[in-house]
Amino acid sequence: MTTAYLSSEPLKIAVLHAKALGDFIVTLPALAAIKETYPHAELVLLAKPWVKKFLAARPSVIDRVISVPALSAGLNKPINSAEVELFCAAMKTEKFDIILHMQGDGRTVNSFINKLGAGLTAGMRNPPAEPLDRFIPYVHYQNEVLRNLEIAALIGAYTSKLEPQVEVTQSDEQEAAPVRAVIKGRPYVVIHAGADDIRRLWPASKFAGVADSLIKKGYEIVLTGMPKETEIVTNVMRAMNGAAILCTSLELGGLAALLQNSALVISNDTGPLHLARAVGASTVGIFWAPNVLNWGPLSRSRHRLAISWRLECPQCRIKPVSPWPFQPVRPDCDHPYSFVENIPVAEVLEPALELLSAAKI
Template identity: 40%
Template structure:
């Protein structure tokens, strides 16, 4: 991209909360590399609501109309008939594709007409001006940093601290009164295979309560039934904030907690982004892509179950087309191998360290 003065950068990352947060180290690296450029995220409606006016590596969000084949794009996207006008409306000096292997996303980024394009590329995807080979198993944070290194951007793999407003922190204080320590439990995940069993979360809540810790259930409206089941199975009362917060207030609730225990889903990543210690519950394959790489504040616990608990099919072959088997249609939990005692031990250790390890919070 020699000779191109970068004043306007577009980044394609149009999916869910955890997906966005795993891209924030790369976004921060782009911001540091091009400090005078405007960084625009081509994202979803929730990005616009959550990021507009919030200090961070993204200056502006443009809500992307529906794109055929763009995996993970939220279903509330504007109608695809608006896409041609969207692509023509603005021009960029640099366009960055951080959304999958490029089958649908690389033609989309190329159609922006940017001076230089970079991104990921699977074997069957069209090229960009410069790209990184896409392979299914790679830590997502490192994957995206590898892309932005193509234009000389680099930085730490830790999530940059998310800025929270005073109003968001006030809302969290009203929802979680007193000194705690509070430990948040998130029982949801979009894929049922990534959910630790409800009875394990209930047993964990009882263990925490018996130790003088205050467990609190969190999540979005779609997690309400799971949280209710945890509360019903627990022997002791559990505070339930599931579905009672917007995303900013949820972030502030997680910041107020000493530890967050959760499946591989958005709230676990959000906890990392506000500086809270985590115990993440992962299927082994998901841990490769999404688990925190450090252990001072983050303790991923892995289940090594690779055969379906219902039918025995090998479910470890994703990303390896020459290996026999392609999984199955069953969706039981694959996290049953993780016992409650392991989670309790990690939470206890993190609670003992919490006062010395929490970073200075960032405000808006």
């Protein structure tokens, strides 16, 4: 495999990435690198439907988004299913010069992109995944921003800009305006207490302790969450002594505006934390130690980490970190415990106050 520049300028490049919000945010520097290196090529993102809606509302390096219904269902269907075959036929008519993926070790997607008729394929591959024209091995413990930049380098695409960036639009600001009207111009801290995995959830009582301390320092507290996280957010509010603003109905654009204008964002390791970084907010992220290697921020001027070093399941004492954390859940350990609950309130509050104090200087 080679990482040299292509012999001719590509006219059409597709990138397959059909995953969740945080996964998408960490692809942005690599997507920017491709556009920076090949500015005259059409850059097409093959993604979940929500990405198309999100990018349609704001400037980005992506020229077009094509929804990938098979991948949005997990691509657990046979590769010769009617849905997949129809999609492959449509993609062949696109005549992509390059298709690359940022979608894991290749076992589920390499055979898929090899059916799309591109002149060159690139991405990640661990056996028994099908070969690609250019590939790097998937080694789990690697920062995801740098992993995706390494994939972009397979087609000679480079950039000096490592931080993900998302532009907040006037429409985003308008969506967030009703929430900010309640705040009435006072400085506010956003607390996002949800996450998709219980093992990444810091306890509601501890979030409440941080929130109450920040209220005493003069900050309003905004508790954000997805609609499915309403119970988690409500539990934080109930545990608080002070009052907070509950916010579980914003679309991603409105959430981006709310995060950007905050004094600080405190969050579990989940998508809105990555979005907060991408819009320029200061953050305190609550992490399980192994996940810092993949999902921690590259810089520390605006970002701090509260890290749990607990590696053993609280119930069975098994270390579920091989071959990678929680993916898949080990059959001998699927106990529903938080691996970050042991982080003290002080380890979140102290870096939060440090960042807030620095912002005032």
